[in-house]
Amino acid sequence: NAGVTQTPKFQVLKTGQSMTLQCAQDMNHEYMSWYRQDPGMGLRLIHYSVGAGITDQGEVPNGYNVSRSTTEDFPLRLLSAAPSQTSVYFCASSYIRDLYNSPLHFGNGTRLTVT
Amino acid sequence: AQSVTQLDSHVSVSEGTPVLLRCNYSSSYSPSLFWYVQHPNKGLQLLLKYTSAATLVKGINGFEAEFKKSETSFHLTKPSAHMSDAAEYFCVVSARAGGYNKLIFGAGTRLAVHP
Numbered sequence: 001n002a003g004v005t006q007t008p009k010f011q012v013l014k015t016g017q018s019m020t021l022q023c024a025q026d027m028n029h030e031y032m033s034w035y036r037q038d039p040g041m042g043l044r045l046i047h048y049s050v051g052a053g054i055t056d057q058g059e060v061p062n063g064y065n066v067s068r069s070t071t072e073d074f075p076l077r078l079l080s081a082a083p084s085q086t087s088v089y090f091c092a093s094s095y096i097r098d099l100y101n102s103p104l105h106f107g108n109g110t111r112l113t114v115t
Numbered sequence: 116a117q118s119v120t121q122l123d124s125h126v127s128v129s130e131g132t133p134v135l136l137r138c139n140y141s142s143s144y145s146p147s148l149f150w151y152v153q154h155p156n157k158g159l160q161l162l163l164k165y166t167s168a169a170t171l172v173k174g175i176n177g178f179e180a181e182f183k184k185s186e187t188s189f190h191l192t193k194p195s196a197h198m199s200d201a202a203e204y205f206c207v208v209s210a211r212a213g214g215y216n217k218l219i220f221g222a223g224t225r226l227a228v229h230p
Contacts, residue, residue, distance in 0.1 A: 004158070040124070042205060042220030043159075058217075090158055101147050101166045101209070104218065106158030
């Protein structure tokens, strides 16, 4: 059971470049989400999805796009990278039943640097 | 509105001594509270959760936390620290925001354990 898998682990981009961070889970979780982690700020929600074909914005969505064509996959796209997007990105998933109390399962993160 | 404050950004203890990581929360209703642990270069792992059942919650690896409504606190404790406990710890409150599970993270407490 792989859990939540994120690729790549590390990425360096130049300002203006685009890229996609991949996230896949094999637990049949309906709920998937993307967070960014910055020093001293905890984790902040970027986008989330409650099922295939359904996505919505979190706290800090600007500069990021998502899609959810399957239950398993939830890619995060940076259309035009900016230095402010230098961060560690985490994908997390959970069951949607009793979503309020359900713990999240996290991937190991993608460390992104934008120069 | 919900918020969470971790009172110490760094805590340093000696192996075999007690651990106390402090967390205060703010919530307009009965919250769900979590502690997550993050080891270096890893994703976050659930330690324990409080969801309005017993106020003393036991988690993995000997950790426990006590929900005190009168003090709006959810401090994490462990009787005897182990070297493997060195990590960053996040206190999290779960908020209802529309239909999704919005987790509000504290800024984190980095625990160092010395021989």
